[in-house]
Amino acid sequence: MKQQSLLFTALLTSALSLSAQEDKQWTLEDCINYALEKNIQLQQNKISLQESEEDVKEAKAALFPSLSFSTGHNVVNRPYQENSSTVSGTEIISSDSKTTYSGNYGLNAQWTLWNGNQRLNNIKQQKTNREIAQLTVAETENMLKEQIAQLFIQILYADESIAINKGTVEVSRATYERAQELFKEGSISKADLAQLEAQLSNDEYQLVTSESTLRNYKLQLKQLLELDNTKEMSLVLPHISDEHVMELLPSQTDVYQTALATRPEIKSSKLDIDNAKLAISSAKAGYMPTISLSASTSSTTNSSSSNNWTQQMKYGWNNMIGLSLSLPIFDQRQTKTSIRKARLQYDTTQLNLINAQKELYSTIESLYLDALNAQQQYVAAETKLKSSQTSFDMVSEQFNLGMKNTVELLTEKNNLLSAQQQRIQAKYMAILNRTLLNFYAGQEIEL
Structure with a gap:
């Protein structure tokens, strides 16, 4: 009933508008x-x-500067290996599991200075x-x-x-x-x-x-x-x-x-x-030349690690800051x-x-x-x-x-x-x- 009332009101308004336009x-x-x-x-x-x-x-x-967050997740299967070693951040992990999961997380910043x-x-x-x-x-x-x-x-x-x-x-x-x-x-x-x-x-x-x-x-x-x-x-x-x-x-x-x-x-x-x-x-x-400043912070996790997720994020955490200079020499x-x-x-x-x-x-x-x-x-x-x-x-x-x-x-x-x-x-x-x-x-x- 409410919708019918709104529709009637809209039609009436439109008709009045057209009528006013004709009489103008x-x-x-x-x-x-x-x-x-x-x-x-x-x-x-x-x-x-x-x-x-x-x-x-x-x-x-x-x-x-620009700021972005990135994350990647991988599942690795080694069907013919009894055990394997992987590197998770700064931690070397040995595992007898044929399937392992790893994740990485990164926050990256880029800033062109000049x-x-x-x-x-x-x-x-x-x-x-x-x-x-x-x-x-x-x-x-x-x-x-x-x-x-x-x-x-x-x-x-x-x-x-x-x-x-x-x-x-x-x-x-x-x-x-x-x-x-x-x-x-x-x-x-x-x-x-x-x-x-x-x-x-x-x-x-x-x-x-x-x-x-x-x-x-x-x-x-x-x-x-x-x-x-x-x-x-x-x-x-x-x-x-x-x-x-x-x-x-x-x-x-x-x-x-x-x-x-x-x-x-x-x-x-x-x-x-x-x-x-x-x-x-x-x-x-x-x-x-182009001068740019970059910075990032990241960490990784691995399912084979004996540490829990929080500890892996802590021990795998690393920070980076860099300054780059690009000088054009020959550009066709x-x-x-x-x-x-x-x-x-x-x-x-x-x-x-x-x-x-x-x-x-x-x-x-x-x-x-x-x-x-x-x-x-x-x-x-x-x-x-x-x-x-x-x-x-x-x-x-x-x-x-x-x-x-x-x-x-x-x-x-x-x-x-x-x-x-x-x-x-x-x-x-x-x-x-x-x-x-x-x-x-x-x-x-x-x-």
Whole structure:
């Protein structure tokens, strides 16, 4: 009964959670925060970070001595000997038993005192790897924020495009209905009426296409957030004013300098160089001697002894301590090769940093130019939209009075639709690129 109650509670909690998810109104901030918590790639990177922390602990533990206990037990049978002598520790034992048992027990310690600072360099390398893993997490977080912002703005664009297409369909339907009246009056031909009907069908098709595009963008957003694809996602879409579109862009140079100091991919490339330097030092340690200290304590027992087990452990007890020095003389060029490879890797990391800086500058420059061009295009599109709207209104009125033909009306209508699409395209391109530009400048993503 208790298990059934627990199961019911779990199912109810799960159902309430799903219901809350369906009813939730998602803002851009909500999407980003949820992705930072649930995204699988980000969680995998966090696991890698935890693994790197364990590597640091392991590298530190290598500074301490190792301690192990060993024991061995043997049964010896001598079928053709009447008697035999064995050595148990320092005791010589004679026995007329054909089968004897012996045991040994040992406690061993090993401590590397010095090996060319390899262990210290390894600790530094593992700490650097941990920092790189942290930066990888930050880099993935930035990537998620950029992708979500891009999808969110694409959804804004698709949503406004749907509104434009709905308005276009309404105008086309009203025009077609008016054309039917003109056809009955004999003012236009059947071919003109059929052309307007075809235009209405085409506009309805464009509306369906824009709605499908919006659903696709939402699907991509849900996948990025690891949400159930079958559940509807309700978004809170902010209103973007003209003043927001035409906000002043930050200085390209200032953005680049800030990004150089803050972006995780640049910091990670610099840490790769530090790691490569440590790798060279570790490789050079192959030429250095290794000094080790060892110690052990052990004892043995034998079933043939006249002493009891305790006495045998006491009399067989021996202690040992030793110091060893290992000096490499010839190692088939292994150390030299390791040093050469480490230096080549160091050169590679320097080139990787230069490449990362160039890619960062290229990205920021592209964002700046695209944002600037989009703002200029937006201003031009606003002017074009006003003139196209005025022209279409005049031609539409004249068509209703029978003064303009179908071709002239459809031409002005298509010009108006094109101007509307150009305006919203420039609008959201400007918003997207300026938002990402501000993000590279160290600001949070917001609309």
